[in-house]
Amino acid sequence: MARWLPAALFVLGVALELSTPREVTISAPFAAAPLAAAAFLSLWSTVLTGVLSSSATLLFAIFHDNGSLIESEARSLTSVTVSVVAVGVNYVLLRSGSRLASARGVAEAVQLAVLPTPPSHVDDLTLATRYRAAQAEARVGGDFYAAEETSHGVRLLLGDVRGKGTGAVAAVVLLVGVFREAAEQEETLSAVAARLDRALQREGRRQTGSAQLEGFSTAVLVEIPNSSGPGSGSGQDTGRDGGQDGGQDGGEQDDGKVLRIVNRGHPPPILLYQGRTALLEPTMPALPLGMSELGKWPEHVDEVAFPRGAQLLLYTDGLSEARDADGVFYEPAERLDHSYFTHPEELLETVLIDVAAHTGGQAVDDMALLAVAHHTGPQP
The missing domain is CATH 3.60.40.10 (PPM-type phosphatase domain)
Structure with missing residues (x-):
């Protein structure tokens, strides 16, 4: 179920943007989706989620929202920054998981020996x-x-x-x-x-x-x-x-x-x-x-x-x-x-x-x- 959280956040962001007035901007779900992907998905899935979230934020800022240009650029920059950070977090988690799996294997070998x-x-x-x-x-x-x-x-x-x-x-x-x-x-x-x-x-x-x-x-x-x-x-x-x-x-x-x-x-x-x-x-x-x-x-x-x-x-x-x-x-x-x-x-x-x-x-x-x-x- 947790693996579907990034997609659910992305869909939620799209739904909120389309169902609210053009003066109201909703960017939080798009920013949260890459972070959720970093915790539960692979590296390339996290990259894809970040690209989709950043693209959605940019497209809504250009074609849908009525906010100022500076606000639109700020939201887009925030989304891109969060996506890059999410990719980095995912990479660190994968390396840590690999090391933990290796340590578990060694510990199991020790237990079998002892x-x-x-x-x-x-x-x-x-x-x-x-x-x-x-x-x-x-x-x-x-x-x-x-x-x-x-x-x-x-x-x-x-x-x-x-x-x-x-x-x-x-x-x-x-x-x-x-x-x-x-x-x-x-x-x-x-x-x-x-x-x-x-x-x-x-x-x-x-x-x-x-x-x-x-x-x-x-x-x-x-x-x-x-x-x-x-x-x-x-x-x-x-x-x-x-x-x-x-x-x-x-x-x-x-x-x-x-x-x-x-x-x-x-x-x-x-x-x-x-x-x-x-x-x-x-x-x-x-x-x-x-x-x-x-x-x-x-x-x-x-x-x-x-x-x-x-x-x-x-x-x-x-x-x-x-x-x-x-x-x-x-x-x-x-x-x-x-x-x-x-x-x-x-x-x-x-x-x-x-x-x-x-x-x-x-x-x-x-x-x-x-x-x-x-x-x-x-x-x-």
């Missing part, structure tokens, strides 16, 4: 991811996710780096790269978390000033072993009450699928099963990655059943701290309770639509989502 799309199917698991930047033109920020299929099972990572801008992106690149290597090499999920922690500390020592003390990241790591077996390490709460609501008693009856979780200061994952949701709060809180120098404690791994038909949702605080106009936080576990989803893609789309309705579309922080489903039947 946050590659994980495999959609692994055995009887299905994965889906979403990333939404708070800034409309941004493609990647301080939130991140990664998924690796390893000999130990499927290992997932989702987290939120402190800070914004290029510094946060650099930390994301570091953590995702270290995770990919550690997920394949380390025997336990605790060891993977330790590798990530050491990497952030090592990077922090290279910084100067306050940045040396402020480089950290909240994160949650999840392992879904390939087959049934006892939990690794000490302190694993197999069948703990926090994640066993909704008929998850005895995860061994469902091909032995379990979730092993290490939470480093991150919002707790949500387990969805048979229309019910459960927040998988860590039984032993831990500091974010990169802050282990403040204290030492044994890495704790929680273990809960992951039966067929269940889905797991990992998310960053861009979801859990989203607020409505009254300042009420979005509660994903409550909003998703009594809901059923056939596929993790459906789950993530529902979450994005619902949080947008909750906030009125006003995002103030980046948001990363990762969902995994344990399907009840064979997958393609």
Whole structure:
């Protein structure tokens, strides 16, 4: 519709000139038409609009209006000047648009490199991811996710780096790269978390000033072993009450699928099963990655059943701290309770639509989502 605005202004100018007394001169629509063309049309369309508008102004001044010669020349000169300016504005806008498109392409390439799309199917698991930047033109920020299929099972990572801008992106690149290597090499999920922690500390020592003390990241790591077996390490709460609501008693009856979780200061994952949701709060809180120098404690791994038909949702605080106009936080576990989803893609789309309705579309922080489903039947 906007592309027709220049033509509409031109027609309006002609109609007003012909319908008003000859003593009344109407030149504003003719002057506005080239400016509208500069905003919505191509360079040559803007030039054509300027020529038509200037010609119309000149012709009406000569053959229709009864104004003085000086006034006619002034209106014609104004129309020509505005047309020339409109052509210049259009040229600048086109160049800026081209540069913006190029920058978007680079940003999308960076996102694919930093946050590659994980495999959609692994055995009887299905994965889906979403990333939404708070800034409309941004493609990647301080939130991140990664998924690796390893000999130990499927290992997932989702987290939120402190800070914004290029510094946060650099930390994301570091953590995702270290995770990919550690997920394949380390025997336990605790060891993977330790590798990530050491990497952030090592990077922090290279910084100067306050940045040396402020480089950290909240994160949650999840392992879904390939087959049934006892939990690794000490302190694993197999069948703990926090994640066993909704008929998850005895995860061994469902091909032995379990979730092993290490939470480093991150919002707790949500387990969805048979229309019910459960927040998988860590039984032993831990500091974010990169802050282990403040204290030492044994890495704790929680273990809960992951039966067929269940889905797991990992998310960053861009979801859990989203607020409505009254300042009420979005509660994903409550909003998703009594809901059923056939596929993790459906789950993530529902979450994005619902949080947008909750906030009125006003995002103030980046948001990363990762969902995994344990399907009840064979997958393609």
